[in-house]
Amino acid sequence: EIVLTQSPGTLSLSPGEGATLSCRASQSVSSNYLAWYQHKPGQAPRLLISGASSRATGIPDRFSGSGSGTDFSLTISRLEPEDFAVYYCQQYGSSPETFGQGTKLEIK
């Protein structure tokens, strides 16, 4: 199965700053089938990005995804207070679908 490694484990930033989260796959992700999710405590995880770069319905354009092959990124251009959460990447190009261990984005 494909192992996804996210970095950094924790990112401490201030509102208004930009953030870049990384997701590296142990082998190439077929057709760039890579998704990103946001998860806040006690809430349902929220799909942000699918297909490596397509924003899901209702997701603000400050969220963008990029990358291909084995290296992918999620960029948040100007952090809002509600963006502080844990972010997961997921690949669905190979069975079984697998997730990274997460990056916690915390307020500095």
Added chain:
Amino acid sequence: EVQLVESGGGLVQPGGSLRLSCAASGFTFGSYWMTWLRQAPGKGPEWVATIKQGGNERDYVDSVKGRFTVSRDNAKNSLFLQMNSLRAEDTAMYYCARHMWGSFDYWGPGTLVTVSS
């Protein structure tokens, strides 16, 4: 508005059983694959099981094959996960999610399963 709400979690002894339910609303439930995922403390989510629209095609992660059974009732907009022979390593928050071409576009808030003596 799409809503998914899980129920049925709790504390169970090793070797015991639980049946999780997921109530769906806000979309045509019978038109979508549905999935159960879980997340153990301190880890990323893990795919557990998927069931296709008609309910006859199902797939499971290797670690639960033969112990867990996913099913659905399209008339009642409901998804189920029967979990037997539970182990300590099954302890996790369990989520139901709508499967959308391999990603999961809507999730419920989860139900906690704790396997402990």
